[in-house]
Amino acid sequence: xxxxxxxxxxxARPRTAWLGRRDRYPLNSPHGRGRSGARKKREDAxxxxxxxxxxxxxxxxxxxxxxxxxxxxxxxxxxxxxxPGGSGGTFHIYAQxxxxxxxxxxxxxxxxxxxxxxxAGGVTASNYMAxxxxxxxxxIAEINPGSVVVPLLRKVAFDPRKFVWLGTAAVRTYTxxxxxxxxxxxxxxxxxxxxxMGSSGVGSLNYQIxxxxxxxxxxxxxxxxxxxxxxxxxxxxxxxxVQGRGNFYSGYTGAQPHWIRDKKIKFFATLGPTRPEVANVxxxxxxxxxxxxxxxxxxxxxxxxxxxxxxxxxxxxxxQVDMLRAAFxxxxxxxxxxxxxxxxxxxxxxQGYEKVEAIIAEAxxxxxxxxxxxxxxxxxxxxxxx
Numbered sequence: 001x002x003x004x005x006x007x008x009x010x011x012a013r014p015r016t017a018w019l020g021r022r023d024r025y026p027l028n029s030p031h032g033r034g035r036s037g038a039r040k041k042r043e044d045a046x047x048x049x050x051x052x053x054x055x056x057x058x059x060x061x062x063x064x065x066x067x068x069x070x071x072x073x074x075x076x077x078x079x080x081x082x083x084p085g086g087s088g089g090t091f092h093i094y095a096q097x098x099x100x101x102x103x104x105x106x107x108x109x110x111x112x113x114x115x116x117x118x119x120a121g122g123v124t125a126s127n128y129m130a131x132x133x134x135x136x137x138x139x140i141a142e143i144n145p146g147s148v149v150v151p152l153l154r155k156v157a158f159d160p161r162k163f164v165w166l167g168t169a170a171v172r173t174y175t176x177x178x179x180x181x182x183x184x185x186x187x188x189x190x191x192x193x194x195x196x197m198g199s200s201g202v203g204s205l206n207y208q209i210x211x212x213x214x215x216x217x218x219x220x221x222x223x224x225x226x227x228x229x230x231x232x233x234x235x236x237x238x239x240x241x242v243q244g245r246g247n248f249y250s251g252y253t254g255a256q257p258h259w260i261r262d263k264k265i266k267f268f269a270t271l272g273p274t275r276p277e278v279a280n281v282x283x284x285x286x287x288x289x290x291x292x293x294x295x296x297x298x299x300x301x302x303x304x305x306x307x308x309x310x311x312x313x314x315x316x317x318x319x320q321v322d323m324l325r326a327a328f329x330x331x332x333x334x335x336x337x338x339x340x341x342x343x344x345x346x347x348x349x350x351q352g353y354e355k356v357e358a359i360i361a362e363a364x365x366x367x368x369x370x371x372x373x374x375x376x377x378x379x380x381x382x383x384x385x386x
Contacts, residue, residue: 074137074323075108080115081310082129082141084122085200088231090251092116093346094169094308095142098328101337105327110138118228121204122147123156130158133313137320140166142310145303146205149363152299152371154380160360164312164321165353166328170250171307172347174205174271175278178244179237185266187287190219198233198242199225205303206233206246208378209271212300213284215377216293230255237265249278254346272304295367296374302363307349309356325353 079102083095092114099112117125122144133139148160178185184193199207202225210221224242227233234256236242249270252259259265260277269284288297310328312321331337332350341348 073108074106074110076110077108077138078111078113079103079106079137080113080139082125082133082139083114083116084118084125084142084144084147086116086118086227086229086231088234088255089229090248090254090346091142091144091229091308092231093254093344097337097341097344097346098140098142098169098310098331100340101334102327102331105330105334107323116229119201121150121199121201121207121225123150123158123201123203126150126160126203127157129163129311129313135313135315135317137312137316137324140310140312140324142308143306144204145306145308146208146300147203147303148306148360149299149302149371150203150380152364152366153375153378160311161357161364162314164314164316165356166310166312166325167332167353168307168309168349168351168356169332170347170349171273171305171351172248172250172349173273173275173278174209174246174304175249175252175267175281176209176244176246176269176271176284177265177267179240180264180266182243182266186268187217187219187282190221190268191217192220194220194222196222196224196241196243198227198236198245199223200227200229200233201225202378202380205300208300209246209284211378212296212374216288216290216296249275250346254344257345272301292370292373295370296377299363299366299370299374302359305359306356307351 081095081099081102083092085091095114099114103110103112117128119125125141126143126147129139129141133141143160143163150156151159178195182195184190184195197206197210199210201207207223207225210219210223213219214221224236227236230247230251233242233245233247237245252265256264267278267281269287270278270281271284274283285294285297285301288294312324316324329352332348338348
């Protein structure tokens with residue numbers, strides 16, 4: 001586990017107004033003169049209790065709830081940022097960036113660490129967040145974009161609509177590429193020649209996209225799943241174990257910039273939002289024919305719109321949610337955070353949690369036959385042998 005301590009600067013504590021002070025004494029005597037000491041104390045006690053109860057009730061009615069705010073203080077606690085993959089890839093880089101800078105924006109300046117939970121293309125991490133993860137705000141997860149639509153395709157333990165979204169660090173351009181020594185380096189050539197593609201699992205885009213292309217476009221990709229993350233797939237490409245992979249363009253600029261510089265990888269398709277560096281590479285959507293195929297592709301493309309988003313598990317109290325949403329938004333605007341992201345060559349293109357919620361809600365409002373057909377193509381609705 002990689003431990004990343006947050007800065008120790010402590011934010012100023014908010015001042016709490018003393019609402020009952022004026023009523024402790026008679027209006028005509030600020031110090032309670034004219035009454036015996038014992039009687040004065042009894043009257044003061046009754047008035048103070050009555051007023052405190054009234055103020056508490058009013059605060060609860062207005063949604064202020066001071067005790068809940070105190071409970072949400074993260075002083076002396078540690079927040080864990082779950083990475084839906086192994087080390088060495090940009091999922092890990094984005095999680096590290098958030099972990100390094102989030103703590104100073106959270107009341108109590110907690111320590112923040114990252115924890116890798118690779119498996120099944122992000123499904124393992126999402127299942128953990130839906131199940132065993134603490135509901136006190138001390139565990140945040142980065143989503144694997146490809147896993148967002150997996151519950152539409154097969155039975156899993158999580159539903160992304162139930163996660164409490166914090167926002168998006170980046171929406172990114174996705175690419176398909178092969179190693180520079182591979183002669184078959186175009187979409188058309190891949191309909192004739194088998195190309196071995198590396199993948200982290202069925203929940204990942206690097207499994208879903210080439211598998212879908214085989215059915216919809218007649219390509220001949222052999223997808224090797226099971227790598228822990230992007231870093232392991234990159235090593236496999238260098239060793240010649242696999243010939244290509246799907247990856248975000250910034251996955252190379254952030255983790256393997258020399259591949260771009262030295263032209264070690266050749267791109268043959270792009271997906272999602274465009275960027276100038278790969279503007280001349282064919283867009284996959286433009287090559288897909290047939291209405292049902294395009295609908296299935298649109299479902300897969302949801303992951304690119306969700307991007308590198310972070311969330312809490314369902315059931316975290318509102319006070320903690322509000323604090324962490326504010327802290328996350330502040331982190332994405334933090335000058336030191338932005339400077340480090342630029343240094344590590346990963347883009348920061350943000351969107352709020354409301355946008356993430358809307359994208360996911362729209363994706364799940366789909367005709368049943370679309371995910372059913374896609375699940376069949378991806379081999380996700382096959383009954384397991386007993």
